[in-house]
Amino acid sequence: MLQARPVRLHAPRFALAVSLLGLAACWSEPQEAGAPPPLPDPSFDEDAVRRGHESFVRYCALCHGENAEGYIVDNAPALGNADFLRVASDDFLRTAIAEGHASTPMSAWHRDRGGPLGDAQIAEMITYLRSLTDEPRADTSGTRIEGDAARGATLFAEHCAVCHGALGEGVNATSLNSEVFLRTANDGFVRDTIARGRRGTPMQGWDDELSSSDIDALTTFVRTLAPRTLPPAAPMGPPPPDxxxxxxxxxxxxxxxxxxxxxxxxxxxxxxxxxxxxxxxxxxxxxxxxxxxxxxxxxxxxxxxxxxxxxxxxxxxxxxxxxxxxxxxxxxxxxxxxxxxxxxxxxxxxxxxxxxxxxxxxxxxxxxxx
Ligand code: HEC
Ligand code: HEC
CATH class of the missing domain: 3.40.250.10 (Rhodanese-like domain)
Known part of the structure; x- marks a missing residue:
């Protein structure tokens, strides 16, 4: 099974840019004028970030971009986005990377599934992604939302299906009904994303437009979408041709x-x-x-x-x-x-x-x- 590996959180962005010359191009957001640069953190594992970034460029940049900015191919999301990393737990990231989202361009990357990556490489990629923001994280694991699912269905058809599809299958945005997503994104993750949105992506925040109970209703609707079925885990047929x-x-x-x-x-x-x-x-x-x-x-x-x-x-x-x-x-x-x-x-x-x-x-x- 995949092992959890501790990763350092909230790496100061400026310290990173200074210490990793090769990555200097990663940070396009300017520092706030007059704000003192955050101090370098001595516990920060620069080597893991460098290796994680190298693997990311090799395997993921084609779709997600060299600096995890997203939207290079189709609707590959912005993985370096602070609003995403705020609620995405390590387990959420690890499972998405290892198992993929079946029936989308997001492959399963773990060796157990026939991909090229082992636990250590995946952990280093997560460390790299974590290094892209120093904004605080939210632990959403304890949040329970019980909204009105029928109301959520109506709101979803009205506001969300245009991008996410009537069944959450994804039209010009990520799908919401992959089995992996529904298993690993908890109520708090979904609610936070709907309310706040993800800055700099087409996913706006809805907390100005919709009431709190409407956002609860949408959360419950999304959490109870019917999952698309996963193909059986490999191996399942003849080996590849020579x-x-x-x-x-x-x-x-x-x-x-x-x-x-x-x-x-x-x-x-x-x-x-x-x-x-x-x-x-x-x-x-x-x-x-x-x-x-x-x-x-x-x-x-x-x-x-x-x-x-x-x-x-x-x-x-x-x-x-x-x-x-x-x-x-x-x-x-x-x-x-x-x-x-x-x-x-x-x-x-x-x-x-x-x-x-x-x-x-x-x-x-x-x-x-x-
Ligand atoms: C061929 C294009 C492609 C490649 C290569 C690719 N991805 Fe993805 N990835 C996607 C798409 C498209 C999605 C959205 C899937 C969906 O609609 O459910 C996605 C989703 C994800 C998610 C889930 C994000 C969320 O908000 O739920 C993570 C994490 C992720 N990718 C990480 C990676 C990593 C790490 C690599 C490299 C090992 C990688 N991806 C390689 C296309 C790709
Ligand atoms: C204009 C298109 C658009 C609309 C409308 C829209 N979304 Fe999104 N949504 C997106 C995109 C694009 C993302 C992925 C952003 C990223 O991380 O790069 C996203 C991400 C999400 C996610 C997180 C998925 C994941 O895998 O991390 C949830 C949950 C979500 N949207 C729910 C909703 C709900 C509910 C509504 C309606 C109230 C809605 N969205 C309306 C485009 C849209």
């Missing part, structure tokens, strides 16, 4: 694709190539935990963060390479760029992404990763 046998149907005629904007191939064309048993390479750009849960038939795990090292396995320049992800263009775009940088121009992104593919009922397979 990296030196990435080519599908090596003896069949080559698939030919026409890429819009020299970059995007429609999913229907990829389906046709699979059904016709043509020769091409299909790469799953997400974390291998996602590949294990559900991938396109014949696709190989080719996680975006390892793409530059893995491209040497793509040898035949005439064989098309199609990459896909859930984002739907972020991780796959990164893989396509790496493949092209290696001199292989016939590479494109599956335009609609795997979310669309699954919704269409197109065939998928499961796998297992060590």
């Amino acid at each position: 990296l030196d046998h990435l080519v599908l149907n090596p003896d069949a005629p080559r698939a030919e694709f026409t890429a819009r904007d020299d970059r995007f191939v429609p999913g229907a064309d990829v389906l046709a190539a699979i059904e016709a048993g043509q020769r091409f390479i299909l790469l799953d750009a997400r974390a291998p935990s996602d590949w294990a849960a559900s991938h396109l038939p014949g696709a190989a795990p080719f996680p975006f963060y390892d793409a530059t090292q893995l491209v040497s396995h793509i040898t035949d320049p005439d064989t098309w390479v199609i990459a896909y992800c859930a984002c739907p263009h972020g991780a796959s775009g990164h893989v396509v760029d790496a493949v092209r940088a290696a001199g292989h121009s016939r590479a494109a992104i599956l335009d609609e992404g795997i979310g669309w593919w699954i919704q269409q009922g197109h065939p998928t397979e499961r796998g297992s990763v060590p």
Whole structure:
């Protein structure tokens, strides 16, 4: 099981910026004019922050941004946000990172789930995130809210569904109905977020507009949303193909694709190539935990963060390479760029992404990763 590791709270932002030259760009908020800089804290674990930031840049920045500012890909939230870190416990962060939010671009990152990270790396990332704000934290674990859920449903449809979706499935904001979120965000977390909002993000605070009992009602409604079901934990299918046998149907005629904007191939064309048993390479750009849960038939795990090292396995320049992800263009775009940088121009992104593919009922397979 995942072990709790103590992390230092409220690291002074200024001290950090001074001591970690490489991170100086992280802090865009100016110090208040005339305010004395906070004193450096001697107990502060700079090495853990540095390592945590390095891992964060490698695995998370694609979507959440190099400095956890959020919104680089789709609706990846602002993890360095002080209003978020105020209520997100270490356990909340650890569970979200380790287990992911199923059916969203947020993968499961722990090795137990087929991801690349162990407990120590996840703990260091949390230390890094904690270092991004020195605002005080709130312990919401003891707060119990019993609002009027029916009233909450009406208010939610009126004010919230436009961004979060009628069922909390997420439209242009985070989902609220992932099993992991509902398990780890307590009443106090949800209420505080609705009331205060998250500064600098599209999530406004509602305490001016709605009464306290309305916010309680919304809290209870959100807390009782029906969770989306999780896929079973890996392993659950055959292991990934050998990296030196990435080519599908090596003896069949080559698939030919026409890429819009020299970059995007429609999913229907990829389906046709699979059904016709043509020769091409299909790469799953997400974390291998996602590949294990559900991938396109014949696709190989080719996680975006390892793409530059893995491209040497793509040898035949005439064989098309199609990459896909859930984002739907972020991780796959990164893989396509790496493949092209290696001199292989016939590479494109599956335009609609795997979310669309699954919704269409197109065939998928499961796998297992060590
Ligand atoms: C491919 C894009 C992508 C990558 C890479 C990614 N995330 Fe996420 N992450 C998301 C999205 C999108 C969400 C919102 C999920 C939802 O709608 O439920 C999210 C949610 C989260 C949350 C929950 C936040 C909240 O408010 O509930 C945490 C914590 C998190 N990510 C941390 C990480 C860390 C740490 C990494 C790197 C190990 C990472 N993410 C990599 C896209 C990504
Ligand atoms: C304009 C779009 C928008 C509207 C309207 C909106 N939200 Fe949000 N909400 C967001 C975004 C974006 C986030 C994530 C912000 C971040 O952390 O980067 C969020 C975050 C949240 C979270 C925390 C989710 C998590 O995983 O941490 C909750 C709870 C929430 N909203 C509830 C509500 C409720 C209830 C309403 C209606 C009263 C509402 N929101 C209205 C955009 C919106």
